[in-house]
Amino acid sequence: MSNLNIPVLHSFLQQYQPGIPQVSELSTLLNSLSEQANDTQQQSIVDLYHRVYPLLENELWNADDEFDSTLEMYQALFREQEFLIAEMGVDSRKNFMLSIPTADRPEHLRSCLESIYQLCLLYKYGGKSDGYFNKVKVIIAEDSKEQVNIDKHIALAKEYSEKGLQVIHFGQQEQYDLLQEIAVEQRQLLSSILTSQPREKFYLKGQAANRNLSYLKFLQLTENKQDTLYYLVDSDQSFMVNRQVKSAEQSVAAINYFYYINRIFSATDTTMLTGKLVGDPPVSPSVMAANFLQDVTAFLQQLSELKPSDTCAFHRADAVTDDAVYHDMAKLFGFENKADSFEYPCLLNGEHDNLSCLEGFSERVNAFFFGQHLTRKTQFSYNAKFTDLSPARTIYPGNYIVNYDGLKYIIPFGDLRLRMSGPTAGRLIQAEIKQRFASVNMPMLHTRTLQDDFTNDFRPGVEKQAETINLTDEFERQFFGDLMLFTVVELSKQGDIGTEFDSHSVNQAINKIELELLEMYQSKHALIKRRNNDLKTLLEDNSAWWFSMTEAKSALQKIQKFISNIELNFGEQSVGYCQIISKSHREQRKIQIINALLNYRKERNAWDLLFPE
Numbered sequence: 001m002s003n004l005n006i007p008v009l010h011s012f013l014q015q016y017q018p019g020i021p022q023v024s025e026l027s028t029l030l031n032s033l034s035e036q037a038n039d040t041q042q043q044s045i046v047d048l049y050h051r052v053y054p055l056l057e058n059e060l061w062n063a064d065d066e067f068d069s070t071l072e073m074y075q076a077l078f079r080e081q082e083f084l085i086a087e088m089g090v091d092s093r094k095n096f097m098l099s100i101p102t103a104d105r106p107e108h109l110r111s112c113l114e115s116i117y118q119l120c121l122l123y124k125y126g127g128k129s130d131g132y133f134n135k136v137k138v139i140i141a142e143d144s145k146e147q148v149n150i151d152k153h154i155a156l157a158k159e160y161s162e163k164g165l166q167v168i169h170f171g172q173q174e175q176y177d178l179l180q181e182i183a184v185e186q187r188q189l190l191s192s193i194l195t196s197q198p199r200e201k202f203y204l205k206g207q208a209a210n211r212n213l214s215y216l217k218f219l220q221l222t223e224n225k226q227d228t229l230y231y232l233v234d235s236d237q238s239f240m241v242n243r244q245v246k247s248a249e250q251s252v253a254a255i256n257y258f259y260y261i262n263r264i265f266s267a268t269d270t271t272m273l274t275g276k277l278v279g280d281p282p283v284s285p286s287v288m289a290a291n292f293l294q295d296v297t298a299f300l301q302q303l304s305e306l307k308p309s310d311t312c313a314f315h316r317a318d319a320v321t322d323d324a325v326y327h328d329m330a331k332l333f334g335f336e337n338k339a340d341s342f343e344y345p346c347l348l349n350g351e352h353d354n355l356s357c358l359e360g361f362s363e364r365v366n367a368f369f370f371g372q373h374l375t376r377k378t379q380f381s382y383n384a385k386f387t388d389l390s391p392a393r394t395i396y397p398g399n400y401i402v403n404y405d406g407l408k409y410i411i412p413f414g415d416l417r418l419r420m421s422g423p424t425a426g427r428l429i430q431a432e433i434k435q436r437f438a439s440v441n442m443p444m445l446h447t448r449t450l451q452d453d454f455t456n457d458f459r460p461g462v463e464k465q466a467e468t469i470n471l472t473d474e475f476e477r478q479f480f481g482d483l484m485l486f487t488v489v490e491l492s493k494q495g496d497i498g499t500e501f502d503s504h505s506v507n508q509a510i511n512k513i514e515l516e517l518l519e520m521y522q523s524k525h526a527l528i529k530r531r532n533n534d535l536k537t538l539l540e541d542n543s544a545w546w547f548s549m550t551e552a553k554s555a556l557q558k559i560q561k562f563i564s565n566i567e568l569n570f571g572e573q574s575v576g577y578c579q580i581i582s583k584s585h586r587e588q589r590k591i592q593i594i595n596a597l598l599n600y601r602k603e604r605n606a607w608d609l610l611f612p613e
Contacts, residue, residue, distance in 0.1 A: 004034070004045060004084070008076045012052060015073075020055055042088055049081040050263075054385050060254065061382035067243070071254055075122045078256055082124040091126065094229045094262045095135045097221060099170075099214035101207055102235035103143035106152035111447065113138070113160045113167070115238035118253050120165065125258040128164060136258065137166040137221070141214040142175070145203045170217050172202040178216045182610070189606035192415040192596065207234075207397060208414030208421050215407055219610065225404035229265055233444070234398030240445040241278055241380035244319040248349065249379070255442055260386040261401055264440065267387075271436040272409055272429060274392050274400040278380045279446040281326040281373050282396065284419055286475040288373055289570055290328040290524055291342075293531035295375035296562075297538060298341035299361065304544045308355040308552070317345035319379040326376040328524055332486070333423075342375040355551060362555035365562045369469040369569075370462060371448035384441045392439035393430045395422040399444045408608050409433065413484070413596045419474070420481035427488045428600070431498040467561065471569045475576030479521060480589045486513045487593065500601040506594050514586065525577055528570045536563050 013030065017023045026048060033044050056077070060070045085091055098116065102109050116138060119125075126135025140157055144150045150171070157169040176199050179187065187194070194216075195202075195209040205213070211232055218230050240251045264270055281288060299314075306313055320342065324330040348360045364374055397411060409432070411425040418424075430437050463470040490509040491497050538544070539559055546552035569576065579585045 004042065006045065006080060008073065008080045009049065012056065012073060012077060016059065022055055026051060042084060046081060046084050049077060052077060057382065071252060078123045078259065082127055086127045093126065093135065094265060095227055096229050096231055096258055097137050097139065097218055098231040098233055099139045099141050099211065100233050100235050101141040101143055101210040101214060102153065103204055104146055104149045105235045106149050106156065108235040109140065109153055109156055112233065112235050112238055113156060115240055117160060117163055117165055119239045119257065122253050123256040123259065125256065132164050132166050139168050139170050139214055139217055141170045141210050142172055143203055143205055143210040170214060175213050176202050178220070179213065186606050186609065189603055193410060193412055193603055193607060195414065206414050206417050208411040211397065212410050212414065215410065218407065229261060229401055229403055230407060231401045232397065236448060237277065237398045237444040237446050241443060242445055244379060251445055255386065257442055260442060264387055264389065265403055268389065269436055270438050271406040271433050272400060272402045273438050273440055274396050275440050275442040275444065276396060277399060277446040278378045278443045280371055280377060280448040282446055283327055284474050284478045285369050285371055286471055286478045287328050288326050289528050289566060290531060291326065292368055292373060292375065293528065293535055293566065295341045295344065296365065297531065297535045299344040300538050303354060303358060306354050308545055308549065309353050312346050312348065312352050312354055312357040314344050314346035314357050317343040320376050321379055321381040326373045329520060344375050358546065358552060359555045362558035365559055366469065366565065367449050369471060369565060380443060386440065386442055389438040389440055391435060392426060392437045394426040397422045407611055410607060412600060412603065416592055416596060417477055418481035418484055419478045420485040424485045424488055427492060428497060431492060431496065468568055469565050472576040475569065476579045479517065479580045480593065482517055483510065483513055484593045486517065501597050503598060506597050510590055510594060514590065521580060525570065532563060532566045532570070539563065
């Protein structure tokens, strides 16, 4: 036992002993352990790695010039520890089942699967045997409408299985069959949770229903419920974080998610754990238009004062790490809005001029309608150890983990197809399990679009045509999702929301929130119209250098398309806005929301019966 092969650990101790006081203590401890020859020596050395990782993480995120080499050492330390654990022959750590609900997104799914595969390769959590990673199983929960995309998803499951990931394609026929195994009366009670769509149209059921259906597959595959954790992931996310590198952005596999999540669930009474997202905002463009218009206008104003042939001046933007800075109504969620505009960080590499920057910007500006925010993309900030927990009140639907008991706490109201389902469910779950619902600083990288022409992107609620991008459905679902969320928040102020709601309280709360939200949306609507007119005036200013410049014509047309689509979706005749201000439409939606809240406890009781103690 005294001749353990641990060169990476020795290298770490030697390299960092002069600069980190705690390393000397660890080095002395390792020397003492190396002189022993007993059965506990190897376990003690394995445990020593746990104390090393936080020290190296602090170095990693504060060493810009040496980030890559430090990350390589960090990953190698984990692999070395995994080798020691495998040598011991006993590994009682948690197994992971991941579900990826996906609809018509093969390119996003590939990116997500690749990140899981790389996570397993780089950190080797649980090791590998018989050609497969031992402790990680992936379920692709199919919700596509187009058969060509279903076929691509099946092919991806096969491709990554051959690489060593255990990947299962959970098809719609199998989903439907599993649903039918539930007794008819109970299944009817669960229709809002698991969908009531017929066999012949068992697609595009919505993220909540498809996610909840994957729980049925979890139950089928679980062999030991005490040793299994269930990880819910979206296909447009990856197990990476981002960091600013000079003028560019780098995506890195710098968090060993499985290792840390296992430690959290093993050492605490956590039932549900959630993490935020970095990268593209996890919100609808319908609540980002005002601040994005502010930033676009500021970009063009700055650009107008520069010469088109001068070297690009837009590579000095600071990294954005503030919470909800992309949200027009961040104050609703307890965050302060930033009054100032954010600078556009040019994404072009190599030497180029301001005209090229304008062209590059124009190629991407319409990605806004698919959820990108070119000026307020959030970057990862290491500000706490990865085991530090804080109370949670919001589920990030694409980044949460539960144990077996946590499978009871689903995202409800899927049949309403409203946005804000995660925050709404989070408030209800927080009321029920209190501190056992926790948040951790382990975000995932969120990427709305993979290509500038959006040819491979599908986003529910967004309709693409030749020259228009229509957000009507998403805009409507956002307002009434907010209405449901803040009705629940209002009810929580009045008393315990962990019990059954009463009709009087729900009606009183929803009427109060309706008036407040309507006033806020109307104010924001007026601001968007004003800012869009200002942007149009600036773009069409005949004194601007781009106005009569032939080389700028294509870029101006793309920005004009953006302005036109803002007008379509947020102008006076916006269909989505007209639905919001329509009293009759609001009454219909309010009835749906009220009934859903009044039936919540009954539906949850029926759901809980699926999970015997």
